[in-house]
Amino acid sequence: MMKNKLIALDHPSPDSVNHNDRLNFASTVLWLEDQKIRQYKIEDRENLRQVNNLQVWEPAYAKYKKDLGMRSLSTPQAELAWLLGYAVKLEYCDNTEEYNHFSSSNLEGTSFKPKIKPDNFFDNMDFQSREFISVVSKLANPLKVPQHYDHLKQLEAVHRIIEERLSPAALQKDIVDGQPFPFEKGNDVVSEDPDLDYPIRILRLLQIQSLRELQTKINETIVSVQNLTANPKTDTKLGKVGF
Amino acid sequence: MVVRTYDEELKYIERISDCCWRIKKGFQPNMNVEGCFYVNKKLEALMFEELRNSCRPGQTGGFLPGVKQIANVAALPGIVGKSIGLPDIHSGYGFAIGNMAAFDMDNPESVVSPGGVGFDINCGVRLLRTNLFEKDVQDVKEDLAQSLFDHIPVGVGSKGIIPMNAKDLEEALEMGMDWSLREGYVWAEDKEHCEEYGRMLNADASKVSMRAKKRGLPQLGTLGAGNHYAEIQIVDEIYDKRSASKMGINETGQVCVMIHSGSRGLGHQVATDALVQMEKAMKRDKIEVNDRQLACARINSQEGQDYLSSMAAAANYAWVNRSSMTFLTRQAFAKLFKQSPDDLDMHVIYDVSHNIAKIENHMVDGKEKKLLVHRKGSTRAFPPHHPLIPVDYQLTGQPVLVGGTMGTCSYILTGTESGMKETFGSTCHGAGRALSRAKSRRNIDYTQVLDKMKEMGIAIRVASPKLVMEEAPESYKDVTDVVNTCHEAGISAKCVKLRPIAVIKG
Numbered sequence: 001m002m003k004n005k006l007i008a009l010d011h012p013s014p015d016s017v018n019h020n021d022r023l024n025f026a027s028t029v030l031w032l033e034d035q036k037i038r039q040y041k042i043e044d045r046e047n048l049r050q051v052n053n054l055q056v057w058e059p060a061y062a063k064y065k066k067d068l069g070m071r072s073l074s075t076p077q078a079e080l081a082w083l084l085g086y087a088v089k090l091e092y093c094d095n096t097e098e099y100n101h102f103s104s105s106n107l108e109g110t111s112f113k114p115k116i117k118p119d120n121f122f123d124n125m126d127f128q129s130r131e132f133i134s135v136v137s138k139l140a141n142p143l144k145v146p147q148h149y150d151h152l153k154q155l156e157a158v159h160r161i162i163e164e165r166l167s168p169a170a171l172q173k174d175i176v177d178g179q180p181f182p183f184e185k186g187n188d189v190v191s192e193d194p195d196l197d198y199p200i201r202i203l204r205l206l207q208i209q210s211l212r213e214l215q216t217k218i219n220e221t222i223v224s225v226q227n228l229t230a231n232p233k234t235d236t237k238l239g240k241v242g243f
Numbered sequence: 244m245v246v247r248t249y250d251e252e253l254k255y256i257e258r259i260s261d262c263c264w265r266i267k268k269g270f271q272p273n274m275n276v277e278g279c280f281y282v283n284k285k286l287e288a289l290m291f292e293e294l295r296n297s298c299r300p301g302q303t304g305g306f307l308p309g310v311k312q313i314a315n316v317a318a319l320p321g322i323v324g325k326s327i328g329l330p331d332i333h334s335g336y337g338f339a340i341g342n343m344a345a346f347d348m349d350n351p352e353s354v355v356s357p358g359g360v361g362f363d364i365n366c367g368v369r370l371l372r373t374n375l376f377e378k379d380v381q382d383v384k385e386d387l388a389q390s391l392f393d394h395i396p397v398g399v400g401s402k403g404i405i406p407m408n409a410k411d412l413e414e415a416l417e418m419g420m421d422w423s424l425r426e427g428y429v430w431a432e433d434k435e436h437c438e439e440y441g442r443m444l445n446a447d448a449s450k451v452s453m454r455a456k457k458r459g460l461p462q463l464g465t466l467g468a469g470n471h472y473a474e475i476q477i478v479d480e481i482y483d484k485r486s487a488s489k490m491g492i493n494e495t496g497q498v499c500v501m502i503h504s505g506s507r508g509l510g511h512q513v514a515t516d517a518l519v520q521m522e523k524a525m526k527r528d529k530i531e532v533n534d535r536q537l538a539c540a541r542i543n544s545q546e547g548q549d550y551l552s553s554m555a556a557a558a559n560y561a562w563v564n565r566s567s568m569t570f571l572t573r574q575a576f577a578k579l580f581k582q583s584p585d586d587l588d589m590h591v592i593y594d595v596s597h598n599i600a601k602i603e604n605h606m607v608d609g610k611e612k613k614l615l616v617h618r619k620g621s622t623r624a625f626p627p628h629h630p631l632i633p634v635d636y637q638l639t640g641q642p643v644l645v646g647g648t649m650g651t652c653s654y655i656l657t658g659t660e661s662g663m664k665e666t667f668g669s670t671c672h673g674a675g676r677a678l679s680r681a682k683s684r685r686n687i688d689y690t691q692v693l694d695k696m697k698e699m700g701i702a703i704r705v706a707s708p709k710l711v712m713e714e715a716p717e718s719y720k721d722v723t724d725v726v727n728t729c730h731e732a733g734i735s736a737k738c739v740k741l742r743p744i745a746v747i748k749g
Contacts, residue, residue, distance in 0.1 A: 222424060222434070229426070
């Protein structure tokens with residue numbers, strides 16, 4: 001991405017820019033200021049020009065960042081990315097007319113993307129139509145999904161309940177027998193505020209559930225790799241009991 | 244060093260609760276923080292007797308008493324909070340076994356000490372469950388013990404039956420349990436139920452000496468000698484039904500297998516090599532300590548970093564070792580019961596480390612700090628919802644496996660919130676010695692020990708019967724006292740009690 005931005009800005013050698021080399025980094029910053037950003041008047045760029053004398057350059061650069069209003073970033077790479085983005089933005093603002101007609105619609109026809117034929121009727125559905133909204137609400141009632149101002153969120157909840165409780169896979173699962181443990185009691189300290197205790201416990205359970213799903217997927221991945229690599233061997237001839 | 248009488252020494256030790264004592268600054272020179280230790284009435288007597296004995300004129304040789312060792316650790320540079328003695332504490336090399344201490348990673352003076360980890364790096368306990376019950380195994384327990392004994396080589400100088408070459412070892416040192424997974428010795432779920440997921444990421448096999456590797460190569464998949472053992476155990480009592488069921492333990496009578504082992508000769512050599520390096524580093528950096536055995540180096544020094552990388556590699560070795568023995572145990576059971584380990588539900592409940600130093604975040608005086616936590620003969624015991632414990636135990640807290648001694652019971656505890664605050668999420672690890680090895684050899688006869696096991700209905704297989712008395716229950720503190728103290732102090736909670744029916748030992 002950084003290289004693309006450098007090319008877009010007509011940098012003479014986009015391949016050689018290296019944010020880990022301080023001298024290289026400094027010259028790139030100077031080039032951006034000289035050619036694109038032009039935050040300072042030419043005569044005010046004197047200290048920033050001292051790229052071979054980092055003792056002068058570093059404080060000048062620190063001031064420069066402040067003057068540009070760059071927020072504090074942790075790595076030179078992030079800083080360079082910010083500067084490039086800023087330069088691109090300035091370029092664009094200088095000549096909006098010219099750039100505005102570049103859009104993905106221009107690429108249509110020349111696109112390599114396979115066209116998806118809308119044979120799935122969901123693709124043509126208007127998810128914001130009154131009819132759709134009312135059906136979601138109707139679906140939610142028998143499943144006891146509470147009303148939500150965003151009907152798509154509500155639909156998500158409906159989906160989750162159907163998948164976990166009513167889908168063929170869910171119905172085939174063995175019913176866990178034994179006494180359910182009241183989840184508001186446990187070894188864990190949650191909150192001294194009783195109003196917060198209950199909701200926090202619910203959120204934590206949801207978090208644990210999604211972590212469990214993630215861990216199961218990780219295990220499945222490990223097992224599929226094991227199918228390729230595993231070859232456990234034992235050789236009892238090697239064994240020796242000690243004394 | 245100042246010589247004080249026993250009564251003078253006692254002025255520095257003060258009871259702060261039923262089972263917790265404070266060691267005030269000044270007990271030993273240059274203490275940076277206070278010390279504390281957890282004991283109940285019975286353990287208290289042992290603790291103070293040890294101190295009294297050491298105050299007798301003319302007492303020299305042997306390790307310093309546990310209380311003195313706790314205080315000496317409190318004088319190490321960079322230590323934060325307290326130097327803490329757990330209920331099973333007994334004197335060891337430098338640090339007492341059962342001593343935990345945390346050092347501030349942001350303090351450039353802070354040190355890492357091999358004595359605070361111990362020689363058997365990442366010695367630990369793994370517990371497997373089964374869906375068998377006591378009645379299923381009672382008649383075949385002799386065969387089971389024999390079968391385990393045949394599969395898992397034990398004793399000093401034993402060699403493993405999993406073929407390994409030098410390249411395998413290098414990879415195992417870097418990858419830990421991931422190596423066992425790749426080679427197909429363990430199940431994906433085993434990794435999930437292991438501290439650190441069975442792999443220390445900072446391991447560097449190139450920092451492990453040739454000599455250590457040579458010692459380690461043939462020993463992989465062997466139990467070793469000393470206090471190491473594999474036991475077939477029966478669930479005897481369930482104290483916390485909910486947590487136990489999360490671990491797959493639903494009823495008393497259920498059969499479990501406990502494996503207690505470590506990094507064998509490799510870990511020992513890594514520790515020995517590091518001690519030599521650290522003595523040099525101490526001279527160079529002018530680090531002063533109260534006891535020569537507390538050799539240490541600044542965490543950020545080359546020696547400190549090298550030790551942490553090699554210790555991590557040794558820790559990985561220990562996990563591979565316990566994983567290999569898990570594989571062999573499953574095979575032994577499968578053969579005897581003619582069912583697959585899967586059908587026997589032989590899942591790993593958890594795998595804990597006893598001798599290790601880890602970088603962890605803890606609250607110190609209300610602020611979150613990055614600490615290097617040394618646990619020597621002490622188990623990590625993180626509370627419910629801690630991000631570093633497996634998802635299955637988020638509600639119960641981390642399972643803590645406390646192995647008893649030969650013929651006595653073992654326990655599963657769970658980590659608690661107050662343990663997190665008071666002891667940096669640490670608790671006891673076992674019974675803890677009461678008599679030195681030499682003393683127990685003098686006092687107890689090995690045939691008596693073996694007869695007693697038989698009387699108790701415990702099948703036993705040992706490689707070296709003559710060393711058995713070192714490990715006799717009489718040589719140890721009562722594990723029930725130890726566990727009860729942890730429970731009363733709130734630093735961990737009792738969950739399940741297990742009793743052995745078959746033991747194999749080095």
